[in-house]
Structure formats: C-alpha cells, structure tokens
Amino acid sequence: MSRLYLGIDGGQSSTKALIAKESGRIIGHGRAGPCNHVRTCQGRAKFFEAVSGSVNAACNQAGIDASTVTFAAVCLGFSGGPEDKEAHSRELIRSTKYKITHDAEIALSGATAGQPGIITIAGTGSMVFGRNAAKKTARAGGWGYVFGDEGGAFDLTRRALRAALQFEEGWGRPTVLRAVLLESTGARDANDLLHRFYTP
Template identity: 35%
Template sequence: MIPSTLLAIDAGGTKTDLLWAQPDGRVLAHVQGQGINIASKPPGAWQEALEALFRQAGVDRETVHVVCAGAAGYTLPDRRALFEHLLQQMLPGARVLVLADYAIALEGATGGNPGVLVIAGTGSIACGRDREGKLMRVGGWGYLLGDEGSGFWIGREAIRAVLAATEGWGEQTRLYEMLSETLGSADCGEWLSALYRTQNPQSLLAQLAPHVTEAAEQGDTPAQRILLHAADHLAGLVTRLTQHLHLPEDFPVCTVGGVWQSQAVLRRFHQQLGERLLHWQGEVKPPMYSPVEGALLIAQRMMWA
C-alpha cells in the first residue's frame, strides 16, 4: 500500500521552504531553496526551483495527497492561477491549495487559533482569523501606496525629515549625518538621485530604518517621532481587524519583521493596543510556528476534511 504524505510550501520572494510530512505531522524532510516570486519570476523558474526542492527532499510524488502552498505575490490573480496549475501538473494525484503568504504565516503564528499577525519588514501588513474561521487582511499595499509603519516607510520618513530640515522648515536631526554616512554622500540631491535610479527603492529605504532606531535612542526628536508614528500605524492595522473579526478577549498579536527590533516601536505599539482595544487581555508575542509549518497545519486539516 502506498502511504499518504503531505507537502507544505512557503514560496517567498527570497527563499522557498518545503516540508514533506506524514499525515500526523511527522516531518520526512525540510529543505530550503531559492525564492519563487510568482509576481516577478517567469513560471519556468518556479518549476525549476520546485523540481530542485523535490529532489533535495527526496519527495515520492505518488504518495502526495495534499499540497498547501503560500505564495508571495498572491494578489495577482493570473499568476496565482498559473502557480496552482503548475503544482497540479507536477502532482497530478494531489489536492492543491494555494494561499497568500500571509495566510500561512498567520496559521503558523497562532498555531491555527484565532489571533492576529502583524508583519512589519520592508512592507507592512496585518491579518487575523476569528473563531468562525473568517480570515481578513489589512494593509500590504506596497511602497507605492503606503506600507505605513514598515521599514521602507521608516526609512522614507527619515529622508523626509532630513529634507525638511535642509529646506529650512523642519527640525534639525542627527539623521542627516547618519544617512550621509550610510548613503556615502552628504548631498541630499545625490540621495534622491540614488533613490530614483535604483531598481528596488523600497529595499534601499528599508535599510535606513535601523538608523532611525539608533538616532531615537540617542535622543533625536524627529527620529523618535517617526518611530511613534510607525507604531501608531501598525496598531491601527490591528484596530481595523478587530472591528471586523469576532476575536476572543485574549487573542494573541504576533509580530514578525525587522521593525519590531526597535524597542521604542514595540513599547508604543503595546501601549496603543491597550488604549484602543478596550477589553483586550492578550499578549504581543513572537509566532508559535513558522509560515511553512502553518501551511502544514492547513494541509493536515485538508487531509481529514
């Protein structure tokens, strides 16, 4: 008799995680390979990356009954359908489910329980699931439309603070010296030039965010203000979710991403949640499991559904 197995995939922008497991969750193999960004890379590259991961993990494709994959770039309907189609072709005998990357991350973060996940890395997004299983996300609109409170946004506000000071109407800030050093120039015109010439302005700006934390710790008022605003925006995402989800009073708020390394952001975020969510008695804490483990939890539920 051929045994049944499960596949869980976290197809991220920079790396892809794959778990091959038994229906009870026992892991047969956990491998990691290059990113499958369904938004930007061609489908041929997705297939190559998956074939490599299947080989590396020694996946016996005939045994796979369920695949659950989370994909970055999920908001693009065409791309999402192509990715699902590709997985189905590679695993003809399996039930295939493709979800957004944040959906599997949420599942892992709360271990499948009701709760909220706030991701603040280069971008920002929050999602939550309530007791009825209703899933909702807010934010995650990308750097052209906001991504308030993200690393990109913090870096952008840092440059804006320096430009305001340069134009003579903003407060003086030590961010000017810090950013000059990082960007290799003391000329703001050259900063703009570098920013508008780079392929990934959001990454360039996100790299500046740690300097804002540093400046804030040194007592720089504009830097402190930026971090408080970032935390307020992130707390705002949670507030919006709670207005539309039926969450228990002690629901966890899980945090993921580099922005949370700032104690100032974390402190203000906590304080803001306390003020905005009247009866909330939960905790702010790190995720329980990883996103790919979240995908595995979902695959397990599909197995028995």
C-alpha cells in the same frame, strides 16, 4: 514512496519552500529571492525565479528530483494575495491539490496551529490578519507600498529619506537621519544617496 507535501511562503523579502512527509517530518528546506507581485515590472519572471529556486533547493536537500516529483498537496501563501499566481504556480509545481492564499494566512496558521488569533506582519510591507473561533477572518493593511504598508520597511525607509531631504532643503525639521543615511549607504551627498536608491 511516501506522499509528499509542499508549502511555500512567498514574501517581498524572500521566498521559502518546505517539503514534508505524510508523517509531518520535514525533509527539505529551500530559500530564494523575493516573490514580487506578478503584474509589476518583471514580476512574472521574478515570481518564476523565486518559486522554482526555493522549490529546487528544497528538493535537492530532500534528495528529490524536482523535475519529476508530484506532490500530494501544495499550500502557497504569497505577499499581495493569490492574484493570477495559481496558474503560474501550476506551470512550475505538479500536485493533485492546490491551496493558494496570502502570506498572512499561512503565518497565522503556523503561529496558532489553526486556532483563533491575530498576527501582525511587518516586513518589507505590513499587514494585520485575524481569525476567530467561527473561522471568520478580518484584515487591515497589506495593500502594497503605493496605497498602504504603513510601518513596513519600505514605508519607514521612505519616511526617513523624506525627513532627511526636507532637512537638506532647509525647510524640514533638524534630524540626524541625513548623516545616518549617508554613513550607512556610503553616499557622498543627498544626490548620491538618491542615485543609490533609484539604481536597480
């Protein structure tokens, strides 16, 4: 059987897995839920669910038994960086070679085919990552929703909610965001709106 290679892109919005043959031909795609930070509440369980779900789906499409396959190499790019995800990944995926990094590096490599460049990620979070001809890298952002992620979906939603609630209280600038948020979520009022956001 041809040597098989696995790539995983684990972000805060979704997790995608791709299986390719040694020739480079892609034989399986898989997608699952978000690959959250391992150390957050239920993070480890969600990590296992996202990685195993995406890999199993890719294996099913490729006609491979996920419980027995050993990959020639695996590259995993995760939102928030490797942390302790390598050990967890080894529990789920058998391979003779592992490369674990952050999702910005794999996005840049995919966009530039390994050449120098800069990429901006604006998903649930945000990050800018670049690599020059000497292979030196630099980053800005990607520190998570508590400390950064400016311009990401979480940050923009939080800013919109703050503006709407400040207007609701009578001390914020006039804004249509209150009406837009109520209509888009189906909430009756500001209290109902907050309840919807805080309910898992």
